Amino acid sequence: MLEFISQPWPWYVAGAFIGLTVPTLLLLGNKHFGISSSLRHICAACFPANIPFFKYNWKKELWNLFFVAGILIGGVVATKFLNNSEPMLISEKTVSDLLALNIVVDHNLMPSSIFNFENVFSKQGLLFFVVGGFLVGFGTRYAGGCTSGHAIMGLSNLQWPSLIATISFMAGGFMMVHFIFPWLVKR
Amino acid sequence: MQQTKEEFVEVMAPEHPIECEAANDQIAGESLIGSNIKYILVGILFGVVFVKAEIISWYRIQEMFRLHSFHMYGVIGTAVAVGMISVFLIKRFQLKTMQGEKVIFHDKDFHWGNVIGGLMFGLGWAITGSCPGPLFAQIGSGFLVVSITLLSAIAGTWVYGLVRDKLPH
Numbered sequence: 503m504l505e506f507i508s509q510p511w512p513w514y515v516a517g518a519f520i521g522l523t524v525p526t527l528l529l530l531g532n533k534h535f536g537i538s539s540s541l542r543h544i545c546a547a548c549f550p551a552n553i554p555f556f557k558y559n560w561k562k563e564l565w566n567l568f569f570v571a572g573i574l575i576g577g578v579v580a581t582k583f584l585n586n587s588e589p590m591l592i593s594e595k596t597v598s599d600l601l602a603l604n605i606v607v608d609h610n611l612m613p614s615s616i617f618n619f620e621n622v623f624s625k626q627g628l629l630f631f632v633v634g635g636f637l638v639g640f641g642t643r644y645a646g647g648c649t650s651g652h653a654i655m656g657l658s659n660l661q662w663p664s665l666i667a668t669i670s671f672m673a674g675g676f677m678m679v680h681f682i683f684p685w686l687v688k689r
Numbered sequence: 690m691q692q693t694k695e696e697f698v699e700v701m702a703p704e705h706p707i708e709c710e711a712a713n714d715q716i717a718g719e720s721l722i723g724s725n726i727k728y729i730l731v732g733i734l735f736g737v738v739f740v741k742a743e744i745i746s747w748y749r750i751q752e753m754f755r756l757h758s759f760h761m762y763g764v765i766g767t768a769v770a771v772g773m774i775s776v777f778l779i780k781r782f783q784l785k786t787m788q789g790e791k792v793i794f795h796d797k798d799f800h801w802g803n804v805i806g807g808l809m810f811g812l813g814w815a816i817t818g819s820c821p822g823p824l825f826a827q828i829g830s831g832f833l834v835v836s837i838t839l840l841s842a843i844a845g846t847w848v849y850g851l852v853r854d855k856l857p858h
Contacts, residue, residue, distance in 0.1 A: 505806070506826075507741075508801050509716020510741065510742065510743055511741040511742040512742070512763075513742065513759070513760050513761075513762075513763030513764045513767060514763060515738075515740030515742065516741070516744060516764045516767075516768075517736070517763060517764045517765070517766065517768045517771065517842040518765020518767055518771050519727065519737065519738045519770075520735070520764065520767075520768035520771075521733070521768040521769065521771025521775065522771055522775065523731065523735060523774070524771075524772040524775050524776065524829045525772075525779060525819065526731055527728075527731065528726070528776075528779060528786065529779075529786055529787060529792070530727055530731070530786070530790075531713070531715045531717075531719070531724070531786055531787060531788060532713065532714035532715040532716075532725075532786050532790055532792060533713055533714075533715070534710070534711045534712055534713075534714070534795070535692065535712025535772075536710050537711075537820070537821045538710075538711075538820075538846075539710050539711040539850050540821065541821060541842055541843050541845075541846040542710075542846055542850070543852060544846075545843060545847045546730075549847065551735065551847075551851075553847075553851055555851075555853050556850050557850075562713050563711075563712075563713055564721070564725060564854065565713060565719070565724075565725050565728045565811040566711060566728075566730040567711075568725040568726070568729045568732065569728040569729070569731060569732040569735075570732060571729060571732060571821070571825075572728065572729040572730065572731060572732015572733040572734075572735065572736060573732045573733075573735055573736040573739065573774035573822055573825040573826050573829070574732075574736065574825040574826065574828055575729070575732070575733050575736060575829060576732060576733040576734065576735060576737040576738075576739065576826060576829065577735015577737075577739065577740055577745070577826035577827065577828065577830040577850060578829040578830070579733060579734045579736070579737055579738035579829075579830055580737040580739075580741055580773065580826075580829075581740055581830040583732070583771070583830070584737065584741060585799075586741070586743075588723075590743060590748065591709070592748045592752065593748065593752050593755075593758045594759045595718035595755065595757045596748065596752045596755055596815040597750055599751075599757075600699070600748075600751065600756060600788075600806065605764055605792035607748065607752065607813075609826070611740070611743065611745060611746040611747070611748075611830060611832070612746065612747045612748075612769070612818065612827065612832050613747060613748070613845050616747075617747070617832050617834050617835065618834055619833070619834050621694060621834070622834065622837055623857075624821065627837075627844070629818065630816060630838070631817075631834065631835075631837040631838045631841060631842075632837070632838075632841045633813075633816065634813045634816035634817035634838060634841075635813070635817060635837070635839065635841030635842040635844075635845065635846065636813070636840035636841045636844060636845040636848075637809050637810065637812050637813025637816070637844030637845065637848075638810055638813035638814065638817055638820070638824070638838070638842045638845065638846060639813075639817070639821075639841065639843055639844060639845025639846040639847075640806070640820060640845035640846065640849045641806045641807065641808070641809030641810030641811070641812070641813055641845070642806065642810045642820075642821060642846075643705055643806065643845070643846045644776070644802040644805060644809060644810075644849055644856065645737040645802055645803050645804075645805075645806030645809075645810055646710055646797065646803060646804025646806070647710050647808040648694040648767070648810060648820045648821050648822070648839045649814075649820040649822070649858060650711075650821075650822055651711055651819070652771050652803075652807075653711050653765060653769065654765070654768050654769060655711070657769045657772070657773065658769060658772030658773045658775065658776045659776050659794055659795075660773070661796065661797040661819070662799070663791055663797045663798065663799040663800075663803050664797060664802060664803075665791075665797065666803050666807070667803040667804075667806075667807040668807075669807075670785050670796050670803065670804045670805075670806075670807025670808045670810075670811060671807050671808075671810055671814060672775070672807040672810015672811060672812060673807075673808060674756055674809065674810060674813075675737065675750075675787060675811040675812070675814050675815040676755045676806075676815075677811070677812065678754070678811065678812045678814075678815035678816060679751065679754035679755060680754070680755075680817045682800040683815065683816070685690060686693075687792070
């Protein structure tokens with residue numbers, strides 16, 4: 503058991519847990535699985551600025567902020583107490599593709615050479631943190647949901663707009679990785 | 690019947706004038722801490738799974754979009770399958786919530802934001818290696834610089850709210 507906990511978990515275990523979040527939230531209190539909404543609630547609670555989109559009873563949606571706070575704590579717990587004992591294995595093809603873009607794979611969860619505070623005010627930081635984050639926040643709200651709200655909750659409930667959104671997410675990702683990203687990081 | 694001002698506001702003002710995704714459909718009242726603590730616990734479990742299955746890894750997202758690994762497809766595919774079966778069972782057996790309420794499902798209406806916003810999110814997903822959920826778990830697992838990404842995502846959401854009326858939907 504302890505050995506299982508300290509190893510990376512296989513996709514079917516993770517997938518089953520994530521899928522079970524849908525009925526868990528519904529049965530715990532009629533809550534619909536969706537994470538990007540938390541960003542909207544933060545806007546509505548902290549800086550509504552009289553924008554109609556942020557004028558709603560966000561206090562009723564506080565559960566969503568508790569949920570994402572839990573995700574952050576879960577990240578701490580897993581990293582401090584249940585850490586994977588081995589360095590992360592990454593597909594060799596991806597390693598060589600990234601090397602060609604001057605990104606050295608360090609077998610942590612994230613490339614430390616990019617995701618560190620020294621990069622915040624560099625061109626790389628602008629791309630990875632500011633532009634990337636903005637696209638995630640703007641895009642998910644414009645799309646009406648993210649991977650959780652559309653790809654998992656929406657598809658679970660057989661909503662075809664969610665299928666279209668999910669296909670668009672993937673299409674955007676493929677475009678970025680194969681066409682835009684190589685061009686961006688070489689500047 | 691005479692209504693007090695509070696009741697009037699409650700009846701007349703819709704909870705969410707503009708569709709609110711991931712809505713809370715519970716009718717029974719909820720206390721701030723007592724009712725919400727269970728969602729922290731679900732979140733913690735969720736965050737642990739995110740880290741333990743390396744879903745929050747920037748590299749795993751790169752692998753996914755390069756078709757070099759099955760891992761993320763397996764995770765999302767299993768999650769959708771389990772979610773679909775669960776929703777089917779809830780509807781089929783008309784399962785009630787813990788409070789004894791009927792589970793409510795919403796149909797989504799298509800709008801062009803699904804496509805345009807979806808593409809934008811996809812572009813951002815591939816750069817940051819993160820959807821909104823993993824952002825929180827990445828910060829928790831020690832990559833504190835991702836809080837800048839999170840702030841920028843909040844800013845993105847805010848700007849969307851600001852320019853919403855001018856965008857095609």
